[in-house]
Amino acid sequence: MDIYLNRLFPIRAIGPGICLVHKDRYVAILEAIPINFALRAPQEQERLIKGYANFLNGLNFPVQLFVRSDFLRVDEYLADLKSHEDAIEAHLRPSLGDYIQFLRETVSVNRLVKRRFYIVMAWQGHESRKIPRIRGEILWDEAEQELIRRREILIQGLRPLGIRLQTLDQVNTLHFLQSSFGQGQTANEGS
Numbered sequence: 256m257d258i259y260l261n262r263l264f265p266i267r268a269i270g271p272g273i274c275l276v277h278k279d280r281y282v283a284i285l286e287a288i289p290i291n292f293a294l295r296a297p298q299e300q301e302r303l304i305k306g307y308a309n310f311l312n313g314l315n316f317p318v319q320l321f322v323r324s325d326f327l328r329v330d331e332y333l334a335d336l337k338s339h340e341d342a343i344e345a346h347l348r349p350s351l352g353d354y355i356q357f358l359r360e361t362v363s364v365n366r367l368v369k370r371r372f373y374i375v376m377a378w379q380g381h382e383s384r385k386i387p388r389i390r391g392e393i394l395w396d397e398a399e400q401e402l403i404r405r406r407e408i409l410i411q412g413l414r415p416l417g418i419r420l421q422t423l424d425q426v427n428t429l430h431f432l433q434s435s436f437g438q439g440q441t442a443n444e445g446s
Contacts, residue, residue, distance in 0.1 A: 269429060272422040273399050279380030281398035284428055285406060287372040290417040303416055310412040316405055319375040323435060327367040329358055373431065374420065376405050 268275040274282045292300060333355050343351055361367075378401050380394045410420050423431055 266432065268395075269425050270395070270399075271424055272428075273395070273402055274428060275395065275398075279394060281378045281380075281394070281402060283376045283402040283406060284423045284431055285374045285376070285409065285420045286423060286427075287374060287413070288419040288421065289372055306416050310416070313412065314408070316376065318409070319377075321373040321375055321435070323371045323373070324368050325371065325434070327369050329362050329367065333358060374409060376402055376409075378402055378405075 265277050266274055267277070272283055274284075276282055290303075292303065295303065336351065336355060340348060340351060378398050380398070406420070406422065413420060
């Protein structure tokens with residue numbers, strides 16, 4: 256891991272679905288798969304807003320909501336389409352060319368952005384312990400159980416709103432951390 260990133264965000268260990276940061280602070284990162292809110296009827300939008308507000312107000316633990324905007328790169332996708340042109344029926348090839356041209360023009364006028372939504376939950380080793388912590392004790396299992404419990408609360412609370420959650424694995428957690436601290440290409444970069 257990048258030394259600068261580790262100083263900024265001191266990660267001590269990354270496991271499946273959980274990170275140990277600092278001495279006794281554990282973090283789990285969930286990716287939210289959203290609904291298309293803008294396509295909903297006004298009454299449905301109002302219901303979703305109220306449901307989301309009730310969900311957030313009902314939580315008894317803190318969460319951080321993180322939205323990341325990544326520029327989509329279509330060059331590789333277009334090159335892959337073009338490379339498979341011979342496999343397409345001859346009468347469909349002009350349509351493929353039109354589609355590729357349309358995408359190139361669209362991207363040249365408007366940058367395509369993919370928004371990704373994350374929920375970050377943290378647990379401190381002293382939050383719910385009845386037994387004092389022994390110096391140097393690692394609370395991985397206890398933290399994992401508590402973060403799993405919290406994840407289930409989030410899943411149950413967001414399911415009626417149509418929002419699904421998935422826990423990031425080790426590789427995706429590391430990718431998330433690196434791209435969130437300036438290592439990836441995000442929409443707040445200059446044109």
